[in-house]
Every structure is written in structure tokens, then in C-alpha cells.
Amino acid sequence: MRYRNYSSTEEMSPGVxxxxxxxxxxxxxxxxxxxxxxGINGVLNAKKSLNWPVAEGIIKRSSVEYHKDSDxxxxxxxxxxxxxxxxxxxxxxKKVAYGDYGSGNPxxxxxxxNKYPVGKYVNIYYMPEKPDECLLEPGIxxxxxxxxxxxxxxxxxxxxxxxxxxxxxxxxxxxxxxxRNLKNTPYR
Numbered sequence: 001m002r003y004r005n006y007s008s009t010e011e012m013s014p015g016v017x018x019x020x021x022x023x024x025x026x027x028x029x030x031x032x033x034x035x036x037x038x039g040i041n042g043v044l045n046a047k048k049s050l051n052w053p054v055a056e057g058i059i060k061r062s063s064v065e066y067h068k069d070s071d072x073x074x075x076x077x078x079x080x081x082x083x084x085x086x087x088x089x090x091x092x093x094k095k096v097a098y099g100d101y102g103s104g105n106p107x108x109x110x111x112x113x114n115k116y117p118v119g120k121y122v123n124i125y126y127m128p129e130k131p132d133e134c135l136l137e138p139g140i141x142x143x144x145x146x147x148x149x150x151x152x153x154x155x156x157x158x159x160x161x162x163x164x165x166x167x168x169x170x171x172x173x174x175x176x177x178x179x180r181n182l183k184n185t186p187y188r
Contacts, residue, residue, distance in 0.1 A: 021166040029158030032151050039148030046098035049125050049138035057084030057093070057124040059116050064109040067102065075102030078112035084124040086131040093124060093134040099143035 061081035068074035081094050096112055103109065116122065116136065127133040 025158050025161035025165055028161060029155055032154030032156070032158050034151070036148055036151030036155055039151050042098050043140060043144050043148060046140045046144045049098070049135060052125040052138060053128055054123045054125055055084040055086050057082045057122055059118050059120045059122060062113050062116050062118050064106055064113050073104070075104055076106040076109040077102040078109040080112065080116050080136070082122060082124060082136070084126070084134070086126060089131070091126070091132050091134065093132070095135040097135055097137040097141045097143070099141050099146055101143050101146065
């Protein structure tokens with residue numbers, strides 16, 4: 001018994017083929033480039049934060065929080081809130097470091113909370129031209145690279161799709177689905 005291989009791309013209308021050939025890859029590319037841009041800005045700010053001025057501050061809140069998503073899965077985050085003053089103006093901050101992240105395991109968040117208990121006096125590093133942009137741990141941390149690497153991967157996938165999909169889908173015909181063509185399939 002011979003089987004014919006039916007591909008779903010054979011039933012694509014010209015509009016759907018156009019979307020997957022020319023629009024869909026560029027959505028990936030644009031999202032990837034935007035993510036890469038913001039990620040690189042974060043890494044550059046992380047590097048600049050090593051030279052930011054320091055203000056003394058106090059930890060006002062320190063807890064491990066569990067955030068559940070719509071699928072029922074969740075991540076643990078360290079929620080650290082602190083207060084500091086620059087030129088007699090009071091500011092509040094909550095960023096520990098650039099690239100802060102949550103995890104399915106509470107261990108990382110617990111370490112941060114233990115490092116910054118409520119009432120502890122800490123050094124707050126703030127951006128001189130924008131004192132409300134601040135953090136507790138200046139410099140580039142390994143997690144600072146997650147967003148730019150994610151953006152780079154997304155951009156590369158978009159480039160590969162932008163080159164490959166039009167070539168792949170170009171030879172596909174617009175054959176409507178016909179159940180009579182299924183006579184040699186195991187389902188008949």
C-alpha cells in the first residue's frame with residue numbers, strides 16, 4: 001500500500017502563505033530587535049552603575065513573593081523595598097540588580113531576602129541625572145545578559161524565517177483539500 005504525504009502547506013491560501021512568508025518572520029525579527037535593544041541598554045546601565053553616587057538607605061520591606069501565572073505555574077521573587085534621600089528628597093526603590101529574575105525554586109529569592117532584612121541600612125546606588133533609578137548591587141551580573149541573549153536568539157530566528165520560509169513556501173500549490181485524495185491513506 002502506497003501512502004501519499006499530505007502537507008498542510010499545500011492547502012494554504014495565497015493570503016496565509018503571504019502572511020507566513022513575509023509578515024510572521026518580521027514580527028519575530030522586530031520583537032527580537034526591540035528586546036535586544038532594551039537588553040543592551042540594561043547591560044550598559046549596569047556597567048554605568050559602578051560609577052553612580054551612593055546614598056544611605058534602609059530596607060523597608062523584604063519578602064519572598066510567589067507570582068502565579070494563568071497556567072497555574074508560578075515563580076518566586078524577592079520583593080525588596082527601600083528608602084533613601086538625595087538632596088533632601090525622599091525616594092523609594094525596589095531593584096536589587098539589573099537582570100533581577102524570578103525562579104520556580106524559592107532558593108534564590110530567599111538568599112536575597114536574607115541578605116536584605118527589614119531595618120538594615122544599605123548603600124543605594126542611584127543614577128545622578130535620574131535619582132529615582134537605583135539599585136542595591138551595581139555592576140553587570142550574569143543575569144543581566146538574559147534579555148539581550150533572548151533578543152538576539154529571537155532576532156536570529158526571525159532572520160532565518162525571513163530567508164527560509166518564502167523559499168520553502170514558494171513552490172507550494174494552492175490545492176484545496178479534497179477527501180477523495182485520501183483513498184490511499186490508512187484512515188480510509
